[in-house]
């Protein structure tokens with residue numbers, strides 16, 4: 001007992017003196033959303049409960065508080081985030097706060113503030129404190145002039161949503177900070193992320209989650225996109241694994257700083273067919289709204305061969321696997 005605590009004490013002194021840790025200390029901004037909650041859970045499994053500080057501006061659930069450290073932090077307040085970085089000796093900064101595509105179009109001034117000014121604050125802090133920085137981008141960073149099937153990493157990007165514009169801004173500024181100041185910036189462009197236990201935050205791809213809840217509740221779903229609207233999608237566990245993989249990849253192995261990652265592409269009609277294997281009576285109809293125009297400007301199929309080649313990106317879940325996982329979780333509730 002005495003020997004063990006002596007060893008622990010020496011290890012702490014060693015780590016403090018040489019600033020050497022076996023695990024990174026991580027701060028997640030906007031961490032109470034669809035991606036942040038499962039990401040914090042996975043990072044705590046990998047690096048220890050105390051290594052991850054989850055932050056947001058919302059009141060966390062009791063369950064979330066029990067899982068580890070939570071701190072209030074508004075990314076528009078640089079000093080607040082700075083204090084957290086310094087006090088917790090943060091090594092990795094994972095910046096998730098953002099307004100998504102559909103909600104962004106409803107409040108452009110707020111989207112500009114949060115997605116652009118918030119990102120400026122985070123980049124400045126990553127530069128000052130030499131943090132490894134992850135900012136997710138999206139299929140929404142492409143627009144109607146981009147090749148849509150497939151969409152490669154490098155091509156014309158002229159998005160028509162404030163969300164897309166703010167994400168291209170983040171990609172370019174992150175890469176600029178990397179080249180100009182040596183910031184270890186890493187960015188993945190995600191497709192629509194599908195999860196069962198966390199809710200989507202107001203994007204164009206949210207239908208692919210809502211449809212499961214309605215299938216169980218009413219047996220039918222009226223989709224706000226046309227039945228033939230093809231979009232890239234990904235199961236949440238693959239998304240979380242992609243973040244862990246890119247963050248763990250040695251910097252010199254990354255041949256670019258922004259990568260497409262994909263797993264599958266489907267239309268509402270194809271998803272409905274896959275659901276009918278479990279719920280044969282399920283019916284889908286469609287009444288397109290403003291989100292149709294957004295979806296029509298986005299990639300249909302994402303080309304992510306660079307991520308696969310450079311750091312072995314390899315998603316595990318396909319459409320059938322996704323449907324099976326959604327029902328397995330939701331039917332237990």
Ligand SMILES: NC(=O)c1ccc[n+]([C@@H]2O[C@H](COP(=O)([O-])OP(=O)(O)OC[C@H]3O[C@@H](n4cnc5c(N)ncnc54)[C@H](O)[C@@H]3O)[C@@H](O)[C@H]2O)c1
Pocket residue numbers: 029030031032033034035036055056057058073074075076095096097098099100114136137138139189190191192193194199200201202203205
């Ligand atoms: N979910 C997807 O399908 C998807 C796809 C591509 C990219 N992304 C990106 O991943 C990131 C996380 O997405 P998500 O789906 O978890 O979003 P979400 O909307 O579920 O969560 C965003 C969080 O940001 C928080 N937030 C809002 N204003 C804030 C502020 N001023 N300071 C700090 N936090 C604030 C919100 O409270 C919310 O919890 C975003 O950058 C998004 O663009 C998501």
Ligand SMILES: C[C@@H](O)[C@H](N)C(=O)O
Pocket residue numbers: 100101102137138139140163190191192193202203204205206
């Ligand atoms: C695709 C992604 O960025 C988000 N789910 C949205 O639709 O806005």
